[in-house]
Amino acid sequence: MSDLIPIQEVIEINPRVQELGEQGFIIDPDKLDEYLKDFKNRKTTLPNKDYWKDKRALITGISGFAGSYLAEQLLDLGCEVHGTIRRHAVPMYENIEQIRGKTFLHEADITSAERIFEIFDEIRPNAVFHLAAESFVPTSFREPARVAHNNIIGTIKLFEAARRFGADLESIQVACSSEQYGLVDPKEVPVIEDLKKNPFRPRSVYGISKCATEQIAWLYHNSYGVPSIITRGFNHEGPRRGIQFVTSVVHRQIVEILDNKRDKIVIGNPNAIRDFTHVKDTVNAYVILSEKKRYGEPFNICSGKGITIANYVKLAKKIFNINVDVFVDPNRMRPSEVPLLIGRNDKIFNETGWKPVRSIVDIIKQGVEYFQ
Known part of the structure; x- marks a missing residue:
């Protein structure tokens, strides 16, 4: 000390x-x-229960932070919820303890084509939410090869499954990241989705892996018609x-x-400087974009304030x-820092009506209460 x-x-x-x-x-x-x-009195678009009722949804990384909240929302909407879990992620199961009897859990290594194909063939999902990833940026400095393999190869295997067994598939949402923007010129802040104005300059292998993830989603949509939903999530926080x-x-x-x-x-x-959004607002954006079938183009998921x-x-x-x-x-300190990340959410608001309705005060109060 x-x-x-x-x-x-x-x-x-x-x-x-x-x-x-x-x-x-x-x-x-x-x-x-x-x-x-x-x-x-801020309002946001909410999902249509009639659309989601009885839909078969698959969440990769269901036991993770965002995955657990997404599972809760989809269950509330009447979905049949399936999720992939890793055997060595047992400590994370506490995130879904309250819903384990209501969901179908499938043990899988996301990079195993055989296992992912089996799950897709069995479920024939209507909606997929790809959240499984190594998401802690410092890990990608310590174990770059493992992070790149998990995030990139896992995404390829998932999209191959979607291509082969996706007859019933209406959407496959991919959780990309603001870390793709990386070293943003301060004059370019807040960032928008247009790469001509805000090109990617990732400063970690994690950020690079998410650039690749987005390109895979775009490629499979444009080459094979896979219904890709691309979200660039900024920091999402909460209990x-x-x-x-x-x-x-x-x-x-x-x-x-x-x-x-x-x-x-x-x-x-x-x-x-970071742009924080409550995790419940973030997963609501995932659901809204999937429901409204905004295929093949990226959307910032952010609060618009840093x-x-x-x-x-x-x-x-x-x-x-x-x-x-x-x-x-x-x-x-990180070996390579991203000093300034603030996004604009005009695009998703204009196309869907989504806005975050929880403030940074909610994030702090609820985060502290969780650890109490």
Whole structure:
């Protein structure tokens, strides 16, 4: 802990970020009422239960963070829900413990063509949601080959199954990522889906793997008519988020402070800016886009507003009325950082009516309550 640096020594003042704040794209903890006012009485498009009733849905990675919420929503809509799980992912089963008797679970390695073909042939799904992936960016720095293999080869095997056994398939949604944008020119923020204006510059093997994933979905749609739905998800957060992700790192420390078990908060890069969306809003976007059959083109799934990690911590402290010092641990820094990621959600709103209806305050409160 001797390497810890007081956060005030690391904070950077970025003129472009100040400009984005003046334009309303940055969340300021000291101007929270202004931000929350936009959420008052906000409405979003909801799925059509008549469309989803009795549909056979397959979720790869059902026991994961987003997969578990998606399963709950599809069950509420009347779907027959199937999901793939990995044997060594047993600790993750707690995410779906409350729905295990209501879903059909299929043990599978997503990179095994034989097993994926068997599952497709057995289920003949109407809708597929491909969420299985190695999604923690730092893992791709430690184990790049494994992350690339799992994310890219797994997607190819899934789309081959869709091509061969997809007679009943109406949609196959692929969870791509804002990490594809990578090192964005600050002048290009907030980013849109047009690669002429916002080209991909991924800064991790994870980001590269998601670029490949998107291209696979596009290729199979344009070459074979596979009904691909492409979503570029920005950071989605909430209860059940893995303990290694920054929001959960903060939430757990808040709980320990409230329990008088620690006297400081420690984070990585405080200057990184991220666009956080509640996971329930994110999976609702997956369902809406699949229902409305927006094939073969990408959609940003984001809130349209960013916040520095430093201000995320500041806001969490404010919400829970705690006063402790914050430190930066250099060992938590990525070898190659994405400093600024904020998206525009105009496209999905204009085409479907989707908007996030939960605020960053909801994310923080519910995230802390989960660890309590």
